[in-house]
Amino acid sequence: MRTTGAGDRLLVWARRLLDQAGQARAEVAGQDRSVRLGALPTIAAALVPRVLDRLAERRPGLRVEVRAGTGRDGLGSAPPPAPLTFLDVEPVPLVLVAAPGHPPAGRPALAPADLAGERLLADVPACSFRMAADRLLGPGPGPERVRAAGVPVMRAWAERGLGVALLPEFAVAPALAAGTLARLPLAAPDLSLRLVWRGDREDVPGLRDVLYAASA
Template sequence: MDLRHLRVFLAVAETGTVAAGAERAGLSRATVSEQVRALEGTLGVALFERRRDGMALTGPGRRLVPAARQLLEHADAVRRLVTGVPATVRVGALETLVATRLPAVIARLADRRPDLRLDVASMMRGPLLRAVATGELDAALLLDAGTSLGELGFDAGGGALQFVDIGTVRLHLAARPGHPLATAGPLAPADLADEPVLVTPPGCSFRMAADRLLGDGGRRTELASVSTAKAWAGQGIGVALLPDFAVAGELTDGTLVSLPLQGPPVELALRLVWRGADESRELRDALYAIAS
């Protein structure tokens, strides 16, 4: 049995079409189709049902998926043992986290598992989750809330992904010093009814957090970025719900203040997401090293 055929088989099985599988494998469609047929000929069974909308696994195909992954994992382990090349774990993250929180995660992994290599990609949340779901990435780091994936308000992709929370990101309702609400006591959303609330575009984690926290409270002013919202808040144009890593310096030097809010501190979960079906030994080791 040719290991190349197994890799191509998994590429098609995980993406659902010959075209997408070919793109994943870096081969032509004709080559992918030929290798799938060759594997079916070797095994003597049909692994896919060819449909107009793609390739659906047959019963034997579904049974082959976990066995093929295990066999390829063992083959890769043997290759690394012989060549001394470290295992690679592919991790994606929101751009905000690549610059602010991912370096500490990488340092933790490097300290605990220096034999693992980390490849990092920066993506928006939608492409990030799709890349994990299709196997393009092994894991992703994003922001969320609650006890289930997507509770912040985004589509989590149907439940195939697993996650572990490895930290929190504190959010502050930031305003200029001397803002009238700074001494008004703990604020409820209704207290912001007439206040301009500076928000990032829809889909941004901090915009979702603001909408979730404030509901209809406040008059939204949409800005392009966290840095712009911070600058406008500092000029007294409105208030903005911003992460601590963006405003820590300003809160320390007094150029911004954190308005008191009712209830516990507002936090987002720093969430590491992966596809349960793809828990290779290397990925499990990396997840354990990062999360423990």
């Protein structure tokens, strides 16, 4: 059974009215406002703290529940389905890395074909970093994809010389500075840090504050 166009529009209003009723009850009861923010574990660790700092200054009474998970990763290129909407707030530079003693690390320049026979440490095919690596390396013979679950694992395995990895620069900057990873001379296009929210619930108290803090 599917709703008609009129039913879909009524559903939007019904959700909005239920949200407002809940907000009214919370305000009358003197409860703190709260919003939920989801992010990849890597983003939650590296980028979300500054959002929380801005929120604490702007709306000290707002309680934020942060959920780190592996669902919608916030770095994709395709627009999310309605009623979700999005805003790309800043670039996320990517860097191809390997252990300093790994053979590609000693070359002055690299082309995708030079990585044939290598091992690419990658997450699931739907991972933004995996998709970026697939686009960078293109069709044809290339490195073997080795499943490594998550950015921390890919980084650690790359440090141990188990393969190369395409990772966000913010996640490998300390390792590059410490010399436990080396930047390979193959440039990759940036991804974008994307905020995704329900467009039909923008009037939920605190949501606009979160969007402002995340995009400032």
